[in-house]
Amino acid sequence: MKTVTFRDGCSVPALGMGSWNMGDSNASCAEEIASLRAGLDAGLSVIDTAEMYGSGRSERLVGEAIDGQRHAVFLISKVLPSNATFDGTIRSCQASLKRLGTDYLDLYLLHWRGGVPLEETVEAMEHLKSRGAIRRWGVSNFDTEDMEELDALDTSCSANQILYNLEARGIEYDLLDHDRDNKVVSIAYSPLGQGGELLDDSVLGQIARTYETPSGIARPAQIALAWTLRNPNVLSIPKAGRRAHLRANLEALSITLRDDDLRQLDAHFRPPQHKTPLQMI
């Protein structure tokens, strides 16, 4: 399986699983847990969650899904910027660990940049790391200038989780290169454009029809995912609350896009020609 490697040498599959909105509806919880477990069984060890998602509901559901399998999971959670003081970060981490039913996170992220000085949050992250509560830390929704500011303070940031899909390519201008050059893994969130219009795109559909997966002709979502996975420093974390979607996403790992299709995608979903502010959801 394609992998990405963190600065400390830890490698994980380049396809992970998101969990925003999971746990929000009682009617879909069982299927969401089954989907995460099917992913783990297939070797997708990375699960992304956050204290923000459903005010803890996502973390509780993930905790249930990984029960008994913690050793096989690379678990990511995030602290809200409003909680990211030194004491607040530690409290948030403890609360996340409790909801998740574990005593450590593999990666803990600052969800986005807020009013707390970066130094203070970094100090809390390092403290949590020294206590074994987290294995490594990173950030989310940080643009190039924010990353430069972070670099000036500290060089041990492991990841930057950012919006990245065919319709949101701004980070290709300089942020993706900056992250790679500084040994920061870029984690692509909403790689399927949240399952919206992107998946109905006619060019994507036309390209999909020219690829085969183990279960038949490829679908647009699989091409969109394969596209994010073409970059060796990108970990892509689609959310699939349904097992059928999870299985389709797994099959995207078998797709390597041809150069002429990449060119066609570039012509249709233009890469950035100049710097634009980082988009976020």
Ligand code: NDP
């Ligand atoms: P995605 O781009 O992953 O899209 C999710 C939607 O696509 C769901 O409706 C899902 O349906 C559907 N879907 C999944 N697989 C397929 C498929 N093969 N074919 C068709 N539809 C499919 O959006 P998200 O916003 O959820 O992003 C992924 C994850 O990234 C989040 O869950 C979260 O963990 C993280 N994130 C982080 C942010 C941050 O600020 N750091 C912001 C936003 C997201 P269904 O669930 O019904 O299977």
